[in-house]
Amino acid sequence: MRILWNRLSSALLVLCAASFITFTLARVIPSDPALAYIGPKATAADSAKLRITLGLDQPIPIQYFKYVWQTLHGNWGYSLSTKQPVLQEIIDRLPATLELIFFAMSFAVIFGVAMGVYAAKYRGRLQDSVIRILAIAGVSMPAFWLGLLLQMLFAGRLAWFPATGQFDIDLKYDNPITKVTGFPIFDSIITGNFAATLNGLHHMVLPALTLSAYSFGLLSRMARANLLEVMSQDYIKVARAYGLSERLVFFKLALRNALPPIVTVTGLSTAYLITGTFFVEQVYNWPGIGSFAVNSLLSIDYPAIMGITLLAAVGYLVINFIVDLIHAKLDPRVWMR
């Protein structure tokens, strides 16, 4: 329990600090927030008035505490470009991004680990080399470029998949999704709207594949390396010497013990996906946080940028926290430390 408490308290500390960095970046750096709010043509009097309304005339520390207070009360400010509350924008768009991450990650974990295991089993043979090349290509691939290539090939030339968007445009007239949880594909399944489910999955293939490339590469590399390391341990030799079947040794003993580091890498690469969605959603016009983030960055929409940065930092923390928990569950030694 103590370790849990330690992790939680250090997480809180990091969060405070993260909010401070976000705040500082948005306030201290040259661009004037008031100017960003009303535009360069505003009169001096107007901008002075606005500075008071926005609380920009107060000392920075007070501004910071106000910001924290407001953020904790769900007031994340208004987006300068969409004029909507930032929190609302985020809540509306988060499900699309989370579904994309879910499918990309599932793909990466299943195929990445399977390929890594396969490569370890056929170490030094042709299969191993092919997987090695695929894996290093995966981590070297610019996601935005892979996205464009897949679009050109599978949406343009072959027309197997739609090029952009989350659903067909006419879907909302033909088979509108009843909103239950806000997660479109999940909602379409639980409301029995399978036409929409299929349509959503059809749109999901290319973006999810694009997003998963990096994690796939990372995971298959790590799975292979860890499995080989475990296989060289003494207890594996002992198990073999006892005459346990090679199958049992490989899958029960080796794989089980290679899992904890694989979980860590899974978490780490999920974290990479957070910023990965920025580029993938941009290419596929995905209506999620990533495309919102890029648009906010390009238009210096600082309330939106602050909101997204904070959200991403929280997401990163949560992922690391979950990884620690799973790690502890898989590797009992963690609790003894």
Add this chain to the structure above:
Amino acid sequence: MKTKLAGLSFLFKDTLTTIATVMMSIFIAAAIFGPWIAPFPKEGAGETNVDNIYIGPGWHHLLGTDELGRDLLSRIIFGARPALLIALAVVGFAAIIGTLLGLIAGYRGGWIDNVIMRVSELFLSFPPLLLSLVAVTFLGPGLVNALIALIISWWPWYARLIRVEASIVRSKPYVEISAAMGVPDRIIIVRHILRNVTTPLIVQIAADLGTVILAAGSLAFIGLGAQPPSADWGLMVAQGRNLIFDQWWISTFSGLAIFLAVLSFNIIGDALRDHFDPRIARQ
């Protein structure tokens, strides 16, 4: 001569690494001799040729021409220099800042260690690249600002790496004896600690070069890095983006340059790591 080259034999240890070494040499040659080897050096440097727009890949223009009629191959060759320079600059500055802070933290220990490590943890509490994206937004888009923004999110990795190594070396008996004999810190740091951290440092630098090219390309792609009319691979992918279904070659070949550069750096990074860290190489 042979013995000198033997130190670099890891660059040719297998087919894949050899191919990567050759590719990297081509990129380096393009970066250095670009203006002399590009088929259309003026167009590579940015001169437009509107009579020639959107010519597909062919004999005269191997990789086709772009939206302003410039020879794409020449543009890509000209793009090698900024790509490699930004990678070297980001990794170089990050390594210098990180090494200095890491050495201080690991060698001194105590409160200063605490402060440096807390601050670097803070930077690492954001998902990769996010801090750079935010920083370059507020600094204003551009190549130099992208460079600064990337350094901001890269140095903490070096600080952490060097601190761990430095604190290990710090507690070795021979270092303690030197300190007890009154050898100045400055000399201990240079002679013992710095010398012992060079290997992990080189391995990390090699591994990071490709990642930085990728990150800089990503920034440029969404419009926060190099600005037109510079010949920048990420920017060129972005400029061809809306033409991908018809004038497919613009984004395809510009992105291919990023991919191949990153790939060859990563493969060589792996080879270097295996070379210096036999524990991993055994696998």
